[in-house]
Amino acid sequence: MTPADLPTHLPHFIGGESVDSVSGATFDVLDPVSNRPYATAAAGDREDVARAVRAARTAFTDGPWPTMPGRARARILFAAADAVEAREDRLAELESFDTGLPITQARGQAKRAAENFRFFADLIVARGDDAYSVPGSQLNYVVRRPVGVAGLITPWNTPFMLESWKLAPALASGCPVVLKPAEFTPLSASLWPGIMADAGLPSGVFNLVNGIGEDAGAALVGHPDVPLISFTGETTTGKVIMREAAENLKGLSMELGGKSPVVVFADCDLEAALDSTLFGVFSLNGERCTAGSRILVERAIYEEFCERYAERARRIVVGDPADPATEVGALVHPEHYERVLAYVETGKGEGRLLAGGGRPEQLREGNYLAPTVFADVKPDARIFQEEIFGPVVAITPFDTETEAIDLANAVRYGLAGYVWTDNLKRGHRVAGAIEAGMVWLNSHNIRDLRTPFGGVKNSGVGHEGGHRSIDFYTDEHIVHVALGDVHTPRFGANPDGASR
Numbered sequence: 001m002t003p004a005d006l007p008t009h010l011p012h013f014i015g016g017e018s019v020d021s022v023s024g025a026t027f028d029v030l031d032p033v034s035n036r037p038y039a040t041a042a043a044g045d046r047e048d049v050a051r052a053v054r055a056a057r058t059a060f061t062d063g064p065w066p067t068m069p070g071r072a073r074a075r076i077l078f079a080a081a082d083a084v085e086a087r088e089d090r091l092a093e094l095e096s097f098d099t100g101l102p103i104t105q106a107r108g109q110a111k112r113a114a115e116n117f118r119f120f121a122d123l124i125v126a127r128g129d130d131a132y133s134v135p136g137s138q139l140n141y142v143v144r145r146p147v148g149v150a151g152l153i154t155p156w157n158t159p160f161m162l163e164s165w166k167l168a169p170a171l172a173s174g175c176p177v178v179l180k181p182a183e184f185t186p187l188s189a190s191l192w193p194g195i196m197a198d199a200g201l202p203s204g205v206f207n208l209v210n211g212i213g214e215d216a217g218a219a220l221v222g223h224p225d226v227p228l229i230s231f232t233g234e235t236t237t238g239k240v241i242m243r244e245a246a247e248n249l250k251g252l253s254m255e256l257g258g259k260s261p262v263v264v265f266a267d268c269d270l271e272a273a274l275d276s277t278l279f280g281v282f283s284l285n286g287e288r289c290t291a292g293s294r295i296l297v298e299r300a301i302y303e304e305f306c307e308r309y310a311e312r313a314r315r316i317v318v319g320d321p322a323d324p325a326t327e328v329g330a331l332v333h334p335e336h337y338e339r340v341l342a343y344v345e346t347g348k349g350e351g352r353l354l355a356g357g358g359r360p361e362q363l364r365e366g367n368y369l370a371p372t373v374f375a376d377v378k379p380d381a382r383i384f385q386e387e388i389f390g391p392v393v394a395i396t397p398f399d400t401e402t403e404a405i406d407l408a409n410a411v412r413y414g415l416a417g418y419v420w421t422d423n424l425k426r427g428h429r430v431a432g433a434i435e436a437g438m439v440w441l442n443s444h445n446i447r448d449l450r451t452p453f454g455g456v457k458n459s460g461v462g463h464e465g466g467h468r469s470i471d472f473y474t475d476e477h478i479v480h481v482a483l484g485d486v487h488t489p490r491f492g493a494n495p496d497g498a499s500r
Contacts, residue, residue, distance in 0.1 A: 001322040002031075002038070003093045010041040010186050010210055012048055013193040015055035016203035022047040027212065029186060032100035032330040032337075033320065033366040041186050044211030049178065049219035052207040056149040056176035057225050059204030066146045066174040070124040077121035077172055079199035081114040084164070086198075087191055095160055096321045098187035100330035100367060103322050105284060113164035119449045120172040120469065127470060139481045144474035146174030147251065151226040153217050153241075155233050156182035156332050157287040157389075163189060166230045167206075169469035176205045178226065180217050182233075184333045186210050213237065224248050228472065231255075232289075234387070235413075235458045242461070253462040253472050255289065255454055257387040258415030261408035262292035263398075263430055266300040268420035269442070274305070276444040277393075278312055280418065282371050285328055286391035287336075290416040290438075290445045294377075294384060295395045296407050302397040306375045309395070310354035313371040318360050328391055330367045337367035340390035343383055347374045350381035351394060379410045387413065401430060409435045415455035416445060437463065 010029065011018040020026075021042045028037035042048070060066055065073070084091070088110035096106040131141040150170040154163045159182055170177050181189040189208060196206045209216050221229055221244045228251035231241055235257040245252055262280065264273050280292035297305045321329035331337045344357055356372030369391055377384050377394035384394050398404040408417060408430075417434035419441050421427045431439040437455040440446070447453070454463035464472060 001097075001320070003090075003097050006038060006097075007187075007190060008039050010039055010190050012042050012044060012052070012210055013206070013208040014048070014052045015058075015207065018193065019051075021045065021211075022051070027183065029098070029184075030333065031097055032332055032334075035334050035366065039187070041183070041210040044180070044209040044216035044219075046215075046219040048209050048211070049216055049223060052178045052209050053149055053220075053223050053225050055204040056178055056207050059176040059202060060146070060148055063176075063202050063204060065176060065202050065205045068174070070127075070172075073172060073174065074121035074125050076199050076201055077117045077124075077168065080195055080201070081117035081121070083195040083198040084110055084114040084117065087195070091160060091188055091191060094188045094191070095158075096329070098185045099156065099159065099332050100321050101158070101284060102326040102329045104324055104326075106321075109158055109161040113161045115449070116161075116164040116168040120168040123169075123467070123470065124172040127467070134483075136484055138483055141479055141481075143477050143479070144173075144470070145477050147473060147475050148175065148227045149225060150175040150177045150473060151220040151223070151229045152177055152179045153213070153220065153229065153231045153233065154179065154181055156184040157284060157289075159185045160188040160191070162232055163192070165464075166232075167192075169464070170230070170473050171201070171205065173470055173473035175473050176207070178207045178209060178220060180209055180211065180213075180220055183210070183212050184336070218244065221245055221250070222247070227251060228253075230464070230472070238461070251472065253454075253464050254460050255415075255464070256458060256460045257413055258289045258291070258455065258459050259294060259385065259387050259411045259413040260290055260292050260416040260418065260436065261434065262295045262418040263404045263408055263420065263434075264295060264297045264301070264305065265404075265419075265421035265423070265426070266298040267422045269422065270301065270305070270308075272442070273420040274308060274312065276418070276420070278309065278316075280444045281393045282313070282316055282328055282391050285331055286371075287332060287389050291389075292416070292418050292444075293388065293393055294408075294411075295393060296398050296404050297395060298404070299397045299399050306354060306373075306395055310373045310375075313355040313373050313393075316371045318363065318368055318370055328369075328371060331369060331390060332367070334367060336389070337369070340369060340388055340392065343386070343388045343390070344369070344372055344392060347372070347377075347381075347383040347392065347394070350383055351375055351377040356391070379407055385411050401426060405430060405433045409433075412458040413455070414457035415459035416440070418444065
């Protein structure tokens with residue numbers, strides 16, 4: 001279903017105005033159900049990024065935002081949260097249409113985005129500065145100052161919520177921003193200018209440049225007046241950004257790919273583990289960085305688990321993202337769809353296909369894939385090692401706790417991990433041994449905004465979340481104050497001390 005009043009063109013937003021590219025270039029935006037263009041977007045390049053950075057830099061050097069008291073910035077962030085929630089239905093409609101996410105899963109994005117703004121509004125007010133006293137001698141205090149223009153490059157899965165995850169702490173910290181949304185899914189980002197206007201954000205503090213990563217994204221990373229980049233996306237792109245950012249010694253926070261393990265022990269609550277592992281890889285169409293896409297199951301329950309898991313997977317409702325009954329919608333873009341299908345074909349030679357494996361018969365067009373389950377997958381298989389980012393899961397047996405840990409750590413990624421067991425001593429041991437930035441024990445990935453979010457190995461550089469986000473967008477400024485007489489050696493004070 002096509003949303004009412006759907007825009008047919010998506011411009012940039014620079015210095016408080018909607019503008020097209022200097023070159024006039026555009027690119028087509030497709031909807032994943034028909035794979036037909038529904039709009040054009042301004043295709044940003046170096047000139048457009050330069051305009052946006054100039055606007056943001058002017059807001060930083062001449063505008064009120066960086067020096068505004070935290071409480072005043074917080075009021076605007078709270079107003080932005082209210083403006084986001086006021087658009088909840090429209091956002092869900094646009095997000096589902098543009099990304100292929102089921103409408104029931106898209107509906108939660110506005111609340112999560114609003115909560116990001118409220119959380120960081122609270123945090124910037126509550127955060128205190130450090131002070132260190134040397135009695136009778138010196139007082140040293142630390143204040144935090146915004147770094148400058150923040151470059152934000154966001155992915156195409158749950159784009160609006162993930163944009164808010166970067167916008168909220170950057171703005172709370174006093175940084176003007178240039179946002180480069182993913183080219184596959186720029187539609188919901190078009191809501192941000194209205195949200196920021198409703199909130200009363202000063203002109204130039206928020207800027208948006210649409211475009212292809214190799215053009216607009218690369219220009220943002222390479223711009224010398226952008227001192228830090230926050231990027232969420234695939235690991236290969238992250239490596240390119242890291243090389244380019246090194247030229248100007250930019251600060252980097254990068255949340256990259258994942259191939260997260262779920263370790264299921266025989267003593268676990270099997271019903272809860274089945275619910276969680278199915279939701280963990282098939283919700284959001286499997287297009288989620290923290291998806292538990294490798295399920296490692298203790299051999300004593302392996303066959304039962306595989307049978308019940310596959311039976312449930314075969315009953316998952318695949319269909320129109322706008323239908324409230326749909327549980328898995330359409331993958332985001334035909335290029336990505338073909339990539340996922342290629343992995344499915346590879347998997348047919350690497351594991352035992354228990355469910356899915358192709359397009360549902362009733363869905364003749366669109367980027368639809370039935371939830372696909374492979375069992376008996378060896379650790380050297382590509383579908384075990386490589387991020388697929390779709391509704392595809394690999395199940396592998398293990399015999400011992402040590403083997404489970406070795407299998408969990410046998411990939412180059414380390415974003416998330418999950419452990420299911422009723423033996424909490426073992427649960428803590430295994431959770432502590434998994435090489436991942438985040439591990440959930442007897443749970444799927446429920447987020448606490450106070451905690452760090454990020455990965456290790458090829459899953460990222462740095463962590464954001466809570467105070468760590470504020471740390472990233474601010475510089476520490478230390479002032480040392482003498483409280484008494486300072487006894488300094490008096491170089492050159494001796495009149496007889498000629499050079500020798």
